[in-house]
Amino acid sequence: MEIRLDLKAQLKNFINKDNQYTIPVFIPHKGCPHACVFCNQRRISGTIKDTTVEDVDNIIKEYLEYYLNTDKKIEVAFFGGSFTGIDMKLQEEYLRVAYKYILAGKIDSIRLSTRPDYINDEILTLLTKYGVKTIELGVQSMDDNVLAIAKRGHTREDVINASKLIKKYGIRLGHQIMIGLPNSTIDTEVYTIKECLKLGPEQLRIYPVYVIEDSELYDMYEHKEYVPLTITDAVSRCVEVIHECQKSDVQIIRLGLQSTNEITAKNTNIFGPVSDNFAEYVMAALIRERIEKEEINNEDLVVYVPKRYVSAAIGPKKINKIYFEQKYGIKYIVKGED
Numbered sequence: 001m002e003i004r005l006d007l008k009a010q011l012k013n014f015i016n017k018d019n020q021y022t023i024p025v026f027i028p029h030k031g032c033p034h035a036c037v038f039c040n041q042r043r044i045s046g047t048i049k050d051t052t053v054e055d056v057d058n059i060i061k062e063y064l065e066y067y068l069n070t071d072k073k074i075e076v077a078f079f080g081g082s083f084t085g086i087d088m089k090l091q092e093e094y095l096r097v098a099y100k101y102i103l104a105g106k107i108d109s110i111r112l113s114t115r116p117d118y119i120n121d122e123i124l125t126l127l128t129k130y131g132v133k134t135i136e137l138g139v140q141s142m143d144d145n146v147l148a149i150a151k152r153g154h155t156r157e158d159v160i161n162a163s164k165l166i167k168k169y170g171i172r173l174g175h176q177i178m179i180g181l182p183n184s185t186i187d188t189e190v191y192t193i194k195e196c197l198k199l200g201p202e203q204l205r206i207y208p209v210y211v212i213e214d215s216e217l218y219d220m221y222e223h224k225e226y227v228p229l230t231i232t233d234a235v236s237r238c239v240e241v242i243h244e245c246q247k248s249d250v251q252i253i254r255l256g257l258q259s260t261n262e263i264t265a266k267n268t269n270i271f272g273p274v275s276d277n278f279a280e281y282v283m284a285a286l287i288r289e290r291i292e293k294e295e296i297n298n299e300d301l302v303v304y305v306p307k308r309y310v311s312a313a314i315g316p317k318k319i320n321k322i323y324f325e326q327k328y329g330i331k332y333i334v335k336g337e338d
Contacts, residue, residue, distance in 0.1 A: 001296065001297055001301050002302045004304040007287065007306065010286045013204075013252045014283075021063075021072050021074045022077050022111075023063040024059075025051065025056055025077065025098075026079050027051050027083060028049075028050070035151060036150055036152055037216040037220065038211075038212070038216075040214040040218075053093045056097045056098065060076060060101055060107070064106055074106070074108055075133070075134075076107055076110050076111070077111040078098075078111070079112075079113055083113065084112070084114040084118040084123045092126060095126070095127070095131075095132070096130065098130070102131045110131050110132045111132070111135075111136070111174075112135060113135075113137075113138060114135065115138055115153075116154050116158040116159040117162070119135075119137075119161075120165070124169045124171070127171070132171060134173075135171050137163065138176050139176060139177050139196060140152060141178065141181055143184065143192065149182045150181050150182060151216070156195070159196075160199065163200075173199070173203075174202065174253070175199075175203070176207065177189070177192055177205070178206075178209050180228065180272065182220065186237045186240055189240070189241055190244060193241045197247075197248050204250050204251065205252075205254040206238060206256075207254075208234040208256060209228065209229065210257065210270050210273075210274060211228045211270065211271040212270055218269070229272055231275055235273075235278075235281045235285050239286060242282065256275065275316075281316055283309070284312050284313070284315035287312060287313050287320065288323060291324075296330075298328070298330060300333065302333045302335060303333070304336075304337050308336075310335075310336040313334045320334075
């Protein structure tokens with residue numbers, strides 16, 4: 001039995017970022033007075049060096065040496081969570097460094113991430129002055145009870161107000177949500193993505209919750225007050241969230257945490273759906289779901305997919321191959337096509 005899949009419908013929201021380079025500048029926990037239960041930066045802040053204006057300049061220079069003679073877009077991204085909570089003077093100093101490279105034609109734009117309660121007209125006026133094209137809001141959940149338990153320090157209404165204001169200023173809007181926060185269920189997370197999509201974000205990051213050493217969530221885990229998701233559970237929830245995304249044009253630019261993430265790199269005790277290739281687990285589940293819409297008989301199953309998705313169609317640790325062979329008693333073969 002042969003099946004040909006173009007996967008356009010199933011994976012339509014996953015963006016190919018091959019046409020862009022990002023220069024990441026990490027601003028560790030600056031500007032944030034809150035201590036979210038899943039965050040450990042406050043406890044380890046004494047070991048993290050502040051990022052100076054000179055550091056920003058050096059980081060950009062270093063990356064640009066690798067990006068010589070490229071036709072791809074280049075953006076500087078200020079990560080760390082709460083850029084607009086920093087003192088306005090320091091915000092401007094950081095932005096001015098990046099902006100001089102825009103004026104010189106060496107980079108194309110600036111992106112930053114921040115909290116929904118740290119957005120107002122004064123801040124947005126400053127950001128637009130210095131060429132900020134994208135703002136990612138750390139939404140995490142649209143359920144006020146979940147936000148309170150996670151000690152986020154903002155509400156659903158803050159997300160709504162900030163999102164509308166960002167779009168009013170013509171800045172591209174991104175949302176970041178988390179899967180598996182304390183007291184959050186699959187229903188809560190489907191509600192969250194539905195409410196987010198009403199606000200029209202162009203981009204989305206989906207992060208499964210990790211239990212990281214030196215965080216309050218780690219204490220909750222040790223006292224059996226919180227049970228982290230397994231990879232299987234986290235994948236199932238993400239699939240339901242992505243089903244909602246498929247009804248829109250939102251681009252999923254990140255699914256899962258990077259193994260090089262500052263949070264995970266310094267810790268050995270991490271629990272939850274930890275995986276270097278979490279996105280591929282989710283893609284494998286979406287592809288498996290699509291295949292099972294066909295009427296599968298007792299013949300060997302040969303699935304043709306675009307070459308770039310061969311690995312996902314087989315699945316990490318060959319999970320799809322094992323699934324179909326065990327469930328249907330047939331061989332499962334994946335072939336790539338141009």
